[in-house]
Amino acid sequence: MAKRILIVEDELKIVRTVQLYLEQAGYSVAWATDGTNGLAAFRQENPALVLLDLNLPGELDGLDVCRALRRDSNVPVIMLTARSEEVDRLIGLELGADDYMTKPFSPREVVARVRAVLRRSEQADSAPELIEVSGIRADVQRRAVTVAGAPVTLTANEFDLLIAFMRAPGRVFTRAQLLEATQDTTYEGYERTIDQHVKNLRHKIEPDPREPRYLLTVRSVGYKFTED
Numbered sequence: 001m002a003k004r005i006l007i008v009e010d011e012l013k014i015v016r017t018v019q020l021y022l023e024q025a026g027y028s029v030a031w032a033t034d035g036t037n038g039l040a041a042f043r044q045e046n047p048a049l050v051l052l053d054l055n056l057p058g059e060l061d062g063l064d065v066c067r068a069l070r071r072d073s074n075v076p077v078i079m080l081t082a083r084s085e086e087v088d089r090l091i092g093l094e095l096g097a098d099d100y101m102t103k104p105f106s107p108r109e110v111v112a113r114v115r116a117v118l119r120r121s122e123q124a125d126s127a128p129e130l131i132e133v134s135g136i137r138a139d140v141q142r143r144a145v146t147v148a149g150a151p152v153t154l155t156a157n158e159f160d161l162l163i164a165f166m167r168a169p170g171r172v173f174t175r176a177q178l179l180e181a182t183q184d185t186t187y188e189g190y191e192r193t194i195d196q197h198v199k200n201l202r203h204k205i206e207p208d209p210r211e212p213r214y215l216l217t218v219r220s221v222g223y224k225f226t227e228d
Helices: 012-024 035-045 062-072 086-095 107-126 156-166 175-183 192-205
Strands: 004-008 028-032 049-053 077-081 099-102 130-133 136-139 144-147 150-152 172-174 215-218 222-225
Touching: 004 012, 004 035, 012 028, 012 107, 028 035, 035 049, 035 062, 049 062, 049 107, 062 077, 062 086, 077 107, 086 192, 099 107, 130 156, 136 156, 144 192, 156 175, 156 192, 156 222, 172 175, 175 192, 175 222, 192 215, 192 222
Parallel strands: 004 028, 004 049, 049 077, 077 099
Antiparallel strands: 130 136, 136 144, 144 150, 172 222, 215 222
16 A cells, blocks of 8 residues: 655645655655644554644644654654745754755755655665663654653654664764664755754653753763663
């Protein structure tokens, strides 16, 4: 059965173009043109991934929709927006978006990013593995994490980032290497999004995010996961 992709976007030209490319790539597509109908479609369609515009008309914009999705689900979210300011991208990432594309974009790149996110999920499901480092336990197949025995809910990118760290404790990763580990390829200009994912991850796994115990910054290089 074809994986279902939900597009929440008010520009019908974009919807039709992205829908065409996704369907040619073998996906099925549902769509909505505002936030309220987008959430209703999400509940009805149970999509594998959501393509979400930031600037939606009506009572709920893209950030509101992303916030609502993250209350109930860890489904991957790729934001589509005309906003190019870094602060908007970081707000979306802080709410739990997994990726961010600025208009105008190539529909082929949209398909490539959708494939990358879904491929990571499939690989995790087909490779049972339990990893435990410094009191943090990750079940790769179930995509489940506990810290000191307590369950922690992570987004898809946060989970993939944590697994990359836990598989090589003590190794120093650059931002570009972490992007490759979590998105299969490096997207120029997106390395700083790793900083936001690390910030989000620290808030979820660290006893005190201001004084990290597990996920450490290596100045002028990147990050590493503690070996202790």
